[in-house]
Amino acid sequence: xxxxxxxxxxxxxxxxxxxxxxxxxxxxxxxxxxxxxxxxxxxxxxxxxxxxxxxxxxxxxxxxxxxxxxxxxxxxxxxxxxxxxxxxxxxxxxxxxxxxxxxxxxxxxxxxxxxxxxxxxxxxxxxxxxxxxxxxxxxxxxxxxxxxxxxxxxxxxxxxxxxxxxxxxxxxxxxxxxxxxxxxxxxxxxxxxxxxxxxxxxxxxxxxxxxxxxxxxxxxxxxxxxxxxxxxxxxxxxxxxxxxxxxxxxxxxxxxxxxxxxxxxxxxxxxxxxxxxxx
Numbered sequence: 001x002x003x004x005x006x007x008x009x010x011x012x013x014x015x016x017x018x019x020x021x022x023x024x025x026x027x028x029x030x031x032x033x034x035x036x037x038x039x040x041x042x043x044x045x046x047x048x049x050x051x052x053x054x055x056x057x058x059x060x061x062x063x064x065x066x067x068x069x070x071x072x073x074x075x076x077x078x079x080x081x082x083x084x085x086x087x088x089x090x091x092x093x094x095x096x097x098x099x100x101x102x103x104x105x106x107x108x109x110x111x112x113x114x115x116x117x118x119x120x121x122x123x124x125x126x127x128x129x130x131x132x133x134x135x136x137x138x139x140x141x142x143x144x145x146x147x148x149x150x151x152x153x154x155x156x157x158x159x160x161x162x163x164x165x166x167x168x169x170x171x172x173x174x175x176x177x178x179x180x181x182x183x184x185x186x187x188x189x190x191x192x193x194x195x196x197x198x199x200x201x202x203x204x205x206x207x208x209x210x211x212x213x214x215x216x217x218x219x220x221x222x223x224x225x226x227x228x229x230x231x232x233x234x235x236x237x238x239x240x241x242x243x244x245x246x247x248x249x250x251x252x253x254x255x256x257x258x259x260x261x262x263x264x265x266x267x268x269x270x271x272x273x274x275x276x277x278x279x
Contacts, residue, residue, distance in 0.1 A: 002026055007036060010043035020277050024051040028060040028209065029115050029186045040065045049273055053077050054188035054210040073273055076210065077189045078266030081258045084171050084198040092169070093176030097136065097162055104135045104240050107177045109170060109192045110184070112143025112152070117226075120183040122153045124232045125161060131237055138162045138177070140170055175199035179239045184208050185226055194261050197221075198254065202246040204235045213260065219249045 006023035013019045023043050044050055044067035052058045052074055061067040094101065106125070110116040118139070125137045137160065139148075145165025153161055167173055174180060180196040180203045187209030194214055196203050205211045206226035215221040222235035239246050259265070 003040065004036075007039045007043060010039060010046070021047055022049055022051055022273060022277060023047050024053075025057045025061050026053050026188050027186075028054075028056050028188050037065065044068065044071075047071065048277055049073055051075055051270065051273060052188075055213075056186075056209045057188040073269075075266055075269045075273075076213070076261050077191055077194065078263035079191065079194045079198060079261055080263055081198040081254055084195055085254075087169075087171040088175035088199040089169075089172040090175045090200070093138070093173045096173075097138070099136060104132050105138070105177055106135070106179045106181055106236060106240075107138040107140060107174070108144075108181050108183065109140045109174060109196075110144070110182075111141045112148060115185050117183045117185050118144070118152055120226075120229065120232075121181055122156065122161075123229050124181065124183070124236070125153075126156060127229060127233045128236055129160070131233065132240060136160050136162065138164055138173070140164045140167050140173060142166050171195060171199055174201055177201050178243055179204050179221070179236055181232065181236070182206055182208075182211070183226070183232075187211070194257065197250055197257055200247055200250050202239050202243075202250055204232060204239060214257070216249070216253060220246065220253050221250075 003025050009021055013021050044061060044065050048071060050067055050072050052061065052072055053076055055074055058072045058074055062069050094103065108121045112118055129135050144163055146163050149163050174196050180201050182190060182193060182203065182205035184206055189210050193203050193205060193211055197214065197220060203215055203221035205215060205223055207223045208226060211223055215223055217223050224231035224235055
């Protein structure tokens with residue numbers, strides 16, 4: 001369960017002697033009311049194990065809630081790389097946008113939430129366009145449809161910046177990007193990075209969460225300081241100017257990615273924790 005659900009379950013378990021709870025944490029940005037903080041601290045102190053999906057998440061619950069470090073177990077998210085590869089349609093996005101083949105195309109997949117820092121992506125597009133004037137950019141996800149344009153990017157040309165909103169075929173569309181950009185201020189184990197790499201798309205990401213375990217810096221993408229927009233731009237120029245080599249290295253890394261972030265590994269390790277607790 002997620003942190004909030006784990007907290008409610010912890011309260012419910014107080015009246016159920018012998019009930020085993022395995023709380024879990026997925027995010028790294030939660031600033032709860034003091035009552036919730038007390039509940040979470042109590043929960044972490046009493047739980048024999050706490051499941052987190054990233055090393056960043058483990059550091060967060062230790063520092064923020066005093067979770068006993070020795071009771072934390074990191075189990076990364078899992079993805080089905082083969083299934084994602086079957087969904088990939090590299091030409092689909094350009095066809096939808098009616099772009100000529102070879103048009104530089106970067107994108108952000110997420111939602112309009114403060115932690116995702118959409119204004120940072122907009123500024124990256126603005127500066128990168130000075131170096132790559134033919135650039136197109138797409139934003140996909142909840143709150144990133146056309147009505148958001150006037151609020152988020154009123155001065156950027158509509159013909160080059162595309163607000164597509166939520167899309168069921170997101171994996172197919174991501175495979176058509178030359179680079180996925182992650183501008184978040186905080187993450188744990190961001191699936192969008194794993195999914196982009198699975199469909200062959202290089203990633204330029206803020207140095208947040210556990211992206212350093214996903215991206216081979218300088219080979220399958222770049223990891224840059226979250227607030228350094230110029231570093232984002234330089235990294236994207238590097239990817240766009242040597243795109244085929246980056247794509248080749250992304251494809252070559254799929255085996256390692258599958259071993260580290262497979263659904264099978266995630267499920268097996270989680271069941272192993274439950275077996276330990278219930279024994």
